[in-house]
Amino acid sequence: MAAASTPSPLFVPTTPPAKFGPRTGTLTLARPEDGIFLSSDTPALLAATSRGIVPHLSRDHLHLAQAIQHVQLPFESFIDRNPPVPTLVDGSHPLHTFLGYSPDKHVITMTLRDPSDGRKMPPNGNDFVAAHCTRGVRKVTASTWSAYVQKCKPDIVVALSDTPFTPPPHSQKRLTKSIERTIAWLSSILKIPASSTMPDNSTSPRPRHVLLHLAGGTNLQARAEFADRLTDPVDYRDAAELEPLNTLDQGVAGYVFDLLPLRAALAAEAGNPLEEGDLAHGLLRASDRHRSSPESSSRLAELLQSSLEVLPEEKPRVLNSPVSPHEVLRLVRDVGVDIVDSFWAQRAADIGIALDFCFPVPEDDAHDSTTCAPPRKRKDGKSDLGHNLFDSAYVHDHSRLASAFLDGQSAASLGASAAHAVCECGACSPRTPASRILYSAVDTQAWRDRSCATTPSTLQPPSTRAYVHHLLHTHEMSAHALLAMHNISVFSAFLAGIRDAVARGTEHFAREVERFEKVYDEGMVLWSEAEVMWIEVERARGKGRLAREKEKQKESTVGTAVDL
Amino acid sequence: MQFEVVAKCHTTRARVSKMRLAHGTTMLPTFMPVATQAAIKGLTPQQVEALGINLILNNTYHLNLRPGIQVLKEAGGAHKFQGWSHNLLTDSGGFQLVSLSKFTKITEEGALFASPFDGKPTMLTPEESISIQHAIGADIIMQLDDVVSSLTVGPRVEEAMWRTIRWLDRCIEFHQKSGRDDVQNLFAIVQGGLNPDLRDKCLDEMIARRDRVAGYAIGGLSGGEEKDVFWRVIKQCADKLPEDRPRYSMGIGFAEDLLVCVALGVDMADCVFPTRTARFGVALTPTGPLNLRLSKHAIDFRPIEEGCPCPTCANGVSRAILHHNATLETATAHAITQHNLVFQARIMGGARDAIINGTFPDYLKSFFAKYFGDAGYPAWCVNALRSVGVDLLEDRPDVKVISGDGAKWEYSDTA
Numbered sequence: 001m002a003a004a005s006t007p008s009p010l011f012v013p014t015t016p017p018a019k020f021g022p023r024t025g026t027l028t029l030a031r032p033e034d035g036i037f038l039s040s041d042t043p044a045l046l047a048a049t050s051r052g053i054v055p056h057l058s059r060d061h062l063h064l065a066q067a068i069q070h071v072q073l074p075f076e077s078f079i080d081r082n083p084p085v086p087t088l089v090d091g092s093h094p095l096h097t098f099l100g101y102s103p104d105k106h107v108i109t110m111t112l113r114d115p116s117d118g119r120k121m122p123p124n125g126n127d128f129v130a131a132h133c134t135r136g137v138r139k140v141t142a143s144t145w146s147a148y149v150q151k152c153k154p155d156i157v158v159a160l161s162d163t164p165f166t167p168p169p170h171s172q173k174r175l176t177k178s179i180e181r182t183i184a185w186l187s188s189i190l191k192i193p194a195s196s197t198m199p200d201n202s203t204s205p206r207p208r209h210v211l212l213h214l215a216g217g218t219n220l221q222a223r224a225e226f227a228d229r230l231t232d233p234v235d236y237r238d239a240a241e242l243e244p245l246n247t248l249d250q251g252v253a254g255y256v257f258d259l260l261p262l263r264a265a266l267a268a269e270a271g272n273p274l275e276e277g278d279l280a281h282g283l284l285r286a287s288d289r290h291r292s293s294p295e296s297s298s299r300l301a302e303l304l305q306s307s308l309e310v311l312p313e314e315k316p317r318v319l320n321s322p323v324s325p326h327e328v329l330r331l332v333r334d335v336g337v338d339i340v341d342s343f344w345a346q347r348a349a350d351i352g353i354a355l356d357f358c359f360p361v362p363e364d365d366a367h368d369s370t371t372c373a374p375p376r377k378r379k380d381g382k383s384d385l386g387h388n389l390f391d392s393a394y395v396h397d398h399s400r401l402a403s404a405f406l407d408g409q410s411a412a413s414l415g416a417s418a419a420h421a422v423c424e425c426g427a428c429s430p431r432t433p434a435s436r437i438l439y440s441a442v443d444t445q446a447w448r449d450r451s452c453a454t455t456p457s458t459l460q461p462p463s464t465r466a467y468v469h470h471l472l473h474t475h476e477m478s479a480h481a482l483l484a485m486h487n488i489s490v491f492s493a494f495l496a497g498i499r500d501a502v503a504r505g506t507e508h509f510a511r512e513v514e515r516f517e518k519v520y521d522e523g524m525v526l527w528s529e530a531e532v533m534w535i536e537v538e539r540a541r542g543k544g545r546l547a548r549e550k551e552k553q554k555e556s557t558v559g560t561a562v563d564l
Numbered sequence: 565m566q567f568e569v570v571a572k573c574h575t576t577r578a579r580v581s582k583m584r585l586a587h588g589t590t591m592l593p594t595f596m597p598v599a600t601q602a603a604i605k606g607l608t609p610q611q612v613e614a615l616g617i618n619l620i621l622n623n624t625y626h627l628n629l630r631p632g633i634q635v636l637k638e639a640g641g642a643h644k645f646q647g648w649s650h651n652l653l654t655d656s657g658g659f660q661l662v663s664l665s666k667f668t669k670i671t672e673e674g675a676l677f678a679s680p681f682d683g684k685p686t687m688l689t690p691e692e693s694i695s696i697q698h699a700i701g702a703d704i705i706m707q708l709d710d711v712v713s714s715l716t717v718g719p720r721v722e723e724a725m726w727r728t729i730r731w732l733d734r735c736i737e738f739h740q741k742s743g744r745d746d747v748q749n750l751f752a753i754v755q756g757g758l759n760p761d762l763r764d765k766c767l768d769e770m771i772a773r774r775d776r777v778a779g780y781a782i783g784g785l786s787g788g789e790e791k792d793v794f795w796r797v798i799k800q801c802a803d804k805l806p807e808d809r810p811r812y813s814m815g816i817g818f819a820e821d822l823l824v825c826v827a828l829g830v831d832m833a834d835c836v837f838p839t840r841t842a843r844f845g846v847a848l849t850p851t852g853p854l855n856l857r858l859s860k861h862a863i864d865f866r867p868i869e870e871g872c873p874c875p876t877c878a879n880g881v882s883r884a885i886l887h888h889n890a891t892l893e894t895a896t897a898h899a900i901t902q903h904n905l906v907f908q909a910r911i912m913g914g915a916r917d918a919i920i921n922g923t924f925p926d927y928l929k930s931f932f933a934k935y936f937g938d939a940g941y942p943a944w945c946v947n948a949l950r951s952v953g954v955d956l957l958e959d960r961p962d963v964k965v966i967s968g969d970g971a972k973w974e975y976s977d978t979a
Contacts, residue, residue: 051889060879061608100880395631427608435614438616439910440913442570447588447618449588461644461647470635471601471603481606
């Protein structure tokens with residue numbers, strides 16, 4: 001089949017893109033063997049997962065979440081068992097099957113490390129990456145990685161890269177090593193061994209879409225050198241196994257930038273290393289303390305540009321671990337990125353924040369503050385990006401989560417006159433279920449009543465701030481399920497706003513970015529406040545919910561004491 | 565409330581009935597999941613409805629503390645606050661006063677306790693309890709009762725029983741004057757500890773007030789008493805309670821307890837057990853609970869239960885991925901919670917069908933054979949069901965019968 005030898009490109013820009021600058025396009029994941037072609041407009045959202053699943057979302061919620069199409073799957077949580085359990089799953093989509101993603105909706109990007117995990121790690125070796133699982137640190141070699149990928153058949157795979165997670169700064173020598181190893185490991189995943197026949201006589205093809213972290217750390221020359229190495233003719237000793245690739249870059253479907261280690265290294269160079277010490281109680285993640293600024297964004301843009309200078313512009317660029325919408329906007333504007341990790345928005349749901357912002361900023365402040373209060377303004381006149389629902393200000397606030405978006409029910413009643421976009425998430429636009437399980441022949445009588453609204457898929461009133469505030473303070477997990485659905489939806493609307501604005505021209509987009517910067521607070525004071533309250537509630541309730549309940553379960557009669 | 569018995573078991577005291585409340589009709593017997601803080605753990609109201617559940621429980625004590633009555637009133641009641649448009653039941657708050665507060669002192673006026681907010685002495689009177697439950701707005705509300713542990717002996721048990729009756733009168737009085745008694749239905753709670761004489765007196769007094777209460781709960785059990793005593797109290801109460809009122813057994817949730825209670829004539833039960841145990845990675849199945857944290861499940865790609873209609877099993881969620889994430893990811897707790905609630909609902913739904921079809925004794929037999937077959941039947945279940953004409957051991961001479969509580973658990977890797 002032609003498709004097998006020349007796979008259709010993963011990414012097609014709308015117009016031939018400039019080297020750097022905002023761009024839109026279409027990502028198409030083709031699985032011709034199943035007749036499946038999944039398309040999404042770019043910049044597209046890449047949902048973060050933890051231990052294989054989108055945090056807080058049960059499978060029914062996952063499938064209801066329209067914003068989730070691309071998921072990033074760090075594999076390291078599975079390496080505590082050998083062989084890792086997903087490698088034992090049969091079928092043509094083992095990861096989808098095992099983790100509950102739908103092959104005709106979800107595109108899975110498999111990567112070894114969690115791009116949002118900035119913890120210190122032991123050094124990588126010449127032939128392995130140190131990865132993290134519940135049983136500690138495990139070494140994963142390039143050949144092991146290829147074997148896992150072979151078995152798991154992800155839609156997209158990220159090649160191993162040697163990103164140091166030892167404390168920065170990193171020496172010149174270390175960066176050189178990092179480049180050498182990353183090149184070698186890329187070559188390894190692209191090679192088809194001469195004896196390519198597997199025991200069962202099937203061939204082991206090259207993974208269809210390989211993404212690559214662009215190495216070189218915070219050193220511009222090192223980054224440029226790494227890019228040069230990619231475009232060099234392949235080593236003649238490897239040529240046979242890399243056939244028909246003339247350069248390694250030809251085997252690369254797109255480029256990945258992990259901002260987290262770059263930000264940590266930049267901070268260390270500037271003499272303000274990001275301390276891990278105060279994260280010791282284990283509730284916070286290294287990235288929680290990261291903030292962006294115009295300066296940090298321009299420094300990052302410079303680094304990304306130095307990598308991309310010699311590389312083809314029509315390949316997609318993945319942005320992992322941005323820490324603010326401001327940072328995303330600037331990197332879209334100054335570099336051009338096509339896939340954006342939504343970890344930041346999802347993490348906000350963990351600490352009780354309901355996002356409430358949109359891009360472009362609505363003209364003449366279209367917030368209808370009569371029914372739904374917009375986020376609070378800080379002293380400098382800038383608005384928060386959301387609401388810290390732990391705050392007692394929300395005890396009596398019975399409005400929907402975000403002022404910038406209508407809930408489904410209000411939108412339906414306003415009809416065409418609605419000025420706002422609608423948040424389609426399960427918290428703002430819940431619907432009666434499409435069906436209900438019946439348990440006995442007489443159960444239909446239960447749902448026949450006129451006194452309750454039981455028509456399938458009817459819009460219901462949205463979850464309110466007061467309700468989520470209550471759930472947060474009573475430590476109810478439902479709070480995070482509602483917030484996770486909402487925040488992913490708001491982040492997705494943000495990216496849709498970027499697409500629209502970019503389509504209206506580079507200058508228009510740049511003006512909108514400037515307006516956004518003027519209106520919304522980038523210092524994210526709100527995050528710091530929410531974090532404090534979140535930790536207070538966690539601590540007030542003991543050492544985490546499960547540990548506490550475990551104790552309680554031991555000492556009480558099972559199931560008869562009241563659930564706290 | 566409209567309450568109608570639609571079918572009766574020809575052998576046992578089990579019955580199927582239809583209970584129509586302000587927020588819809590619930591078919592009985594049923595199990596009521598507990599949403600202590602106005603949420604079924606981790607789920608949204610729409611997810612609960614999708615499970616085919618339309619009657620859940622909120623705890624008055626907790627909702628009174630948070631979010632507080634003021635917030636509930638602003639929202640238009642607990643239904644609206646939590647986005648639940650179906651039936652709701654609240655307890656009186658009395659049980660939590662005793663179980664959660666060390667300083668509660670019961671007086672004739674009410675329960676005196678230290679406020680969890682500021683430590684100040686606070687009084688919960690029967691009138692106050694009903695007033696709070698009015699603000700919450702549940703379809704079924706419970707009288708404030710004087711709760712003593714089921715292990716208590718001596719004069720305190722009798723004192724509590726008589727006080728519960730006096731408090732019932734005050735609750736009825738207050739409820740009827742409020743004008744809420746056409747939309748909210750007050751249940752009495754039968755007390756009297758494990759003493760048959762006291763239970764009998766309490767039943768007489770409460771049945772005498774039948775025209776002023778919508779239903780009856782059997783209280784003061786599930787506190788660690790012997791199961792062989794437990795079922796006898798349930799039977800005594802269920803036998804005597806009026807036919808035309810629903811009977812609610814409080815704090816019952818193990819599958820075998822549910823089925824025995826149904827056979828004895830109970831219509832409703834509630835318990836935190838299925839949702840709590842889910843958070844520790846235990847899934848309920850017709851062959852017994854499955855502790856998904858055990859390493860034997862690590863590479864088991866079967867669903868919890870083949871053919872189960874719950875979203876978890878129907879979606880093909882494997883034991884292996886549940887094992888991978890049990891107690892580590894909230895979404896795994898959600899998945900097992902959904903399954904466990906469906907398991908409870910299937911037990912009760914199956915009972916409804918069997919009662920209607922005249923096959924309830926067989927239903928009981930096949931449940932016990934599957935659930936306890938290899939481990940042995942709890943003697944108390946055998947005794948209880950014999951009392952209503954079902955002999956579980958009939959045709960099964962080889963089955964083991966074990967004394968004690970007979971709950972079936974696999975708690976650790978070493979077990």
